[in-house]
Amino acid sequence: MYDPTVARLTYRALLGRRRALILGALPLLLIAISVAVRVLAGADDQTAADILGGLALATMVPIIGVIAGTGAMGPEIDDGSVVYLLSKPIKRPTIIYTKLIVAIAVTMVFSAVPTLIAGFVLNGNGQQIAVAYTVAALVASIAYAALFLLLGTVSRHAVVFGLVYALVWEALFGSLVPGARTLSVQQWSLAVAQKVSGGDLVTSDVGLTTATVLLVVVTVLATWYAGQKLRTLTLAGEE
Amino acid sequence: MTTLSIDHVSRWFGNVVAVNDITMTVGPGVTGLLGPNGAGKSTLINMMGGFLAPSTGTVTLDGQTVWRNEKVYRQIGIVPEREGMYDFLTGREFVVANAELHGLGAKAAQQALATVEMEYAQDRKIATYSKGMRQRVKMASALVHEPSLLLLDEPFNGMDPRQRMQLMDLLRRMGDEGRTVLFSSHILEEVEQLAWHIEVVVAGRHAASGDFRKIRRLMTDRPHRYLVRSSDDRALAAALIADPSTSGIEVDHGEGALRIQAVDFARFTSLLPRVAKEHGIRLLTVSPSDESLESVFSYLVAA
Ligand SMILES: Nc1ncnc2c1ncn2[C@@H]1O[C@H](COP(=O)(O)OP(=O)(O)OP(=O)(O)O)[C@@H](O)[C@H]1O
Ligand SMILES: [Mg+2]
Numbered sequence: 001m002y003d004p005t006v007a008r009l010t011y012r013a014l015l016g017r018r019r020a021l022i023l024g025a026l027p028l029l030l031i032a033i034s035v036a037v038r039v040l041a042g043a044d045d046q047t048a049a050d051i052l053g054g055l056a057l058a059t060m061v062p063i064i065g066v067i068a069g070t071g072a073m074g075p076e077i078d079d080g081s082v083v084y085l086l087s088k089p090i091k092r093p094t095i096i097y098t099k100l101i102v103a104i105a106v107t108m109v110f111s112a113v114p115t116l117i118a119g120f121v122l123n124g125n126g127q128q129i130a131v132a133y134t135v136a137a138l139v140a141s142i143a144y145a146a147l148f149l150l151l152g153t154v155s156r157h158a159v160v161f162g163l164v165y166a167l168v169w170e171a172l173f174g175s176l177v178p179g180a181r182t183l184s185v186q187q188w189s190l191a192v193a194q195k196v197s198g199g200d201l202v203t204s205d206v207g208l209t210t211a212t213v214l215l216v217v218v219t220v221l222a223t224w225y226a227g228q229k230l231r232t233l234t235l236a237g238e239e
Numbered sequence: 240m241t242t243l244s245i246d247h248v249s250r251w252f253g254n255v256v257a258v259n260d261i262t263m264t265v266g267p268g269v270t271g272l273l274g275p276n277g278a279g280k281s282t283l284i285n286m287m288g289g290f291l292a293p294s295t296g297t298v299t300l301d302g303q304t305v306w307r308n309e310k311v312y313r314q315i316g317i318v319p320e321r322e323g324m325y326d327f328l329t330g331r332e333f334v335v336a337n338a339e340l341h342g343l344g345a346k347a348a349q350q351a352l353a354t355v356e357m358e359y360a361q362d363r364k365i366a367t368y369s370k371g372m373r374q375r376v377k378m379a380s381a382l383v384h385e386p387s388l389l390l391l392d393e394p395f396n397g398m399d400p401r402q403r404m405q406l407m408d409l410l411r412r413m414g415d416e417g418r419t420v421l422f423s424s425h426i427l428e429e430v431e432q433l434a435w436h437i438e439v440v441v442a443g444r445h446a447a448s449g450d451f452r453k454i455r456r457l458m459t460d461r462p463h464r465y466l467v468r469s470s471d472d473r474a475l476a477a478a479l480i481a482d483p484s485t486s487g488i489e490v491d492h493g494e495g496a497l498r499i500q501a502v503d504f505a506r507f508t509s510l511l512p513r514v515a516k517e518h519g520i521r522l523l524t525v526s527p528s529d530e531s532l533e534s535v536f537s538y539l540v541a542a
Contacts, residue, residue: 005339009325016327079323084380086290088340089309093249231307235290235319 003069003090006098012050014071020069023106026060027114034118045129048122049201052133057188060168061140063109068106069148070158072099073226078156083235093227096149100223112137114196132197136225140189146222147185153226153233181205190216241301241314241387241419242266243287245274248296249322252298257282259443260296265421269414271434272423273454279443280423281320284392287421288317313341316381320392322373324365331361337380351379364512370397376405389413390420395429406434431455463504468496468524471513478514485510496524 014020034051041047073096076082085095115137118131135202152158173180181187182205190204191211204211242267250258260280266285274280285291286298289305289312296307310365331352338348349481352358355375360368366378373392381389391410393402410433414420424430429453430437439447439454447454469475472490476497479485484503491498501507515522 003340009328009336012327013325064333076323078323080319081323081325082289083317083319083321084337085311085340086309086325087288087315088337089312089342090340091309232292233290234292235285 001094001097003102006085006090006095007102009085010072010099011106012021013075014068014102017073019067019213023064023110027110030056030060030114030118031121038121041166043123043126045201046094046125046172047101048119048129049093049133050117050232051122052129053113053190053202054109056115056170057133057136057140057189058116058171059167061107061137062170063163063184064111065107065144066148066159066162066166068103068110068188069145070144070152072103072152073148074108074156074158077153079234080225080235084232086233087233088229092230093224095114096153096223096227096230098127100149100226101145103149104142108138111141114219118233125200128197128199129200132193132202135196136186136189136193136202139192139215140185143185143188143219146219146226150222150229153229166173178205182210183214185215185218240417243388244299245283245423246297246299248283248293248298250285250286250291250294251278256443258286258293258440259442261443261445262296262447263438263448265419265438266434267414267417267419269410269420269422269433270436270438271430272421272438272440273425273427273430274423274440274446275425277442278425278440280425280440281392282424283440284390284421288315313384314387316384316386316389318374318377318381318391318394319390320396324373324377326366327364328370329362329364330357330379333365333376333436334379334383335359338383341384343383347383347446348379351382352376354382354409355379359388369473370401374398374406375402378409386418388419391420391423392423393424395426397425398464403429434500463501463507463527464530465499465501466494466496466524466526467490467499467511467522470521470523471518472497474518475515475520477518478518479510482506482510483516 033055037047037051099212112134116130116134119125119133123129125131148158148162151162155161169180170184170186187206188211190202191206191208193202194204195208242281245261245263246256247260247262249256249260249450261283272280272283282291286293287305289308292306300311300314303311326335329350334348334352335345339342352361355378357372357375357379360372365373368376378394394406398406410422414435437449437451437454438445439453467475476488476490479499480488484501484506485499486502487500489498511525512522
C-alpha cells in the first residue's frame with residue numbers, strides 16, 4: 001500500500017519549491033503574533049482560544065492543508081512528470097495512499113506543531129487550550145489532506161478552489177452560517193478538541209459522534225475516489 | 240518477442256478527431272511513426288502506452304489490454320514528449336527512483352545511465368541539463384527494466400547531430416536485440432535513417448505503411464491528379480504532354496479546366512511552373528484533386 005519511492009519524490013517536491021516558503025511563513029507568523037499578544041496583553045485564556053480558533057484552526061490549518069494536499073499531486077499532473085509514476089507496475093491507489101500519508105504528515109508538522117507552540121506562548125496551555133487546538137489541528141490535517149489531494153488529482157485549478165473553500169467556506173461561512181458548520185472540517189475537528197479540553201472555551205456545533213463519522217467518511221471517500229481518478233487519468237499532448 | 244496491436248482505434252477530443260480508425264501491428268525491430276504536426280502521433284503513442292483510452296477500438300500488447308492495466312508496464316518503457324521530470328532531482332536520483340518503482344535497485348539504474356552515456360553528469364540537478372541530456376536521462380529511465388517494448392515520442396527533438404547519432408545507434412541496437420521500438424517524428428530523413436518499417440499518419444488517418452523504399456516509391460510513382468486553370472489551357476496541355484512526367488491530360492469543358500495526371504510527382508511540380516513561364520501562360524488554379532493522399536505526399540516531399 002505504501003511506496004517509499006513515491007513518498008520520497010512527493011516530500012522532496014513539497015519541501016523543495018517555493019511551497020516550502022509559504023509552508024514555513026504561516027506558522028512563523030502565527031507564533032510571532034502569539035508572542036506579540038502575550039507581551040502586550042499578558043496571558044489570557046479567552047484570548048488564547050480566540051487566536052488559536054480564529055487564526056490557527058480556521059485559517060492557517062486549511063491553507064497549509066491546501067498547499068500540502070494539492071501540492072502532493074497537482075504539479076506532477078500539470079507538468080506531465082506523473083507519467084514516470086504511471087508508467088510503472090504500481091497500483092494507482094498505492095500512489096494516492098502514499099501521497100496522502102506524506103500530505104498528512106506535512107500538514108501536521110506545519111500546522112499542529114506551531115499551534116501547540118503558539119498555545120503555550122499565549123497562556124501556557126491553561127485549561128488545556130493549547131493541547132485541545134493541537135488535537136483539532138491534527139485531526140483536521142487528515143481530512144484536509146485527503147480532500148485537497150483529491151482536488152489536486154481532478155482539477156488543474158486545485159489551489160484556487162482549495163483556497164476559496166478554505167477561506168470562504170471554512171473561515172467565513174463556517175463562523176457565520178449555522179447550517180454550513182455541520183459540513184465543516186473545522187467544526188468536526190473542534191468536536192474532538194472539545195472532548196479533549198473538557199472546558200467551555202473550546203466548543204463545536206457538531207456532536208462528537210457525527211463529527212467522527214463525517215471525518216472518517218470524507219477521508220476514506222476522498223482517498224478512494226482520487227485512486228479511481230488516477231486509474232483513468234488521461235495524459236494528452238501538450239496544448 | 241513483443242507485438243503491439245492497434246485495432247480500429249479512434250480517439251476524438253470534443254469535435255476534433257485526433258486519431259481516425261487506425262489499425263496497425265508493431266512488431267520487433269525499429270518502427271518509425273511519421274506524420275506532420277498535429278497528425279495524431281502523440282495521441283496514438285499515448286494510447287499505445289495506456290495513458291489515454293481509445294474512444295473506440297482496442298490496443299493490446301501480446302493479447303493483454305493496455306488501458307487501465309498497470310501490469311503491462313513491466314514490458315513497456317516510455318520516453319514522453321513532455322519535459323516535466325522532477326527537475327529538483329539529480330539525473331542519478333531520477334533514474335534510481337524509476338528503477339525502484341520497478342522493484343529494481345541502484346545497480347540497474349547505473350547500468351542504464353552507462354548505456355546512455357550520462358554518467359559524467361549524473362550528479363547534477365536535472366534542472367541544469369540541456370535538452371539532449373534530459374532526453375538521454377529520460378531514455379535511461381525507460382531502459383532500467385529492460386523493456387521489450389520501447390515507445391518514444393519525438394525523441395530527437397532538440398538534440399544536436401552527435402547526440403542524435405548516439406541515440407540512433409542505441410535504438411538500432413535495441414531493435415537488433417529483438418525489442419520492439421516505436422518512435423515518432425515529423426522528419427522523413429530521420430525516420431528513413433533509423434526505421435526498418437515506417438507507418439505514416441496524416442490528419443489522424445493511417446496514410447501508408449512499409450519500408451522506406453516503399454514509402455519513397457509511393458511518393459514518386461503514384462499517379463497524381465491535378466485540376467489546373469490557366470490563361471491558355473490548350474497551349475499548356477500541349478507543352479506538358481511532351482514531358483514523360485505527365486501521363487495524361489483531359490480538357491474538362493464543363494469546369495473550364497485541365498485534368499492532368501502526373502506519374503513523377505517531384506518532377507511534375509517543378510515542370511508545371513517552368514513550362515507556364517516559358518510559354519507565357521498564367522496559371523490561375525492548381526489544385527490536387529485527390530486531397531487526402533496528395534497532402535501526404537506533398538508533405539513527404541516537403542519534409
Ligand atoms: N487534450 C486534447 N484536447 C483537444 N484536442 C487535442 C488534445 N490532444 C490533442 N488534440 C488534438 O488532436 C490532434 C492530434 O494531436 P497530437 O498531439 O496527437 O499530434 P502530433 O502528431 O503528436 O503533433 P506534434 O507533431 O505537434 O507533436 C491535434 O489536432 C490536436 O489539436
Ligand atoms: Mg506530438
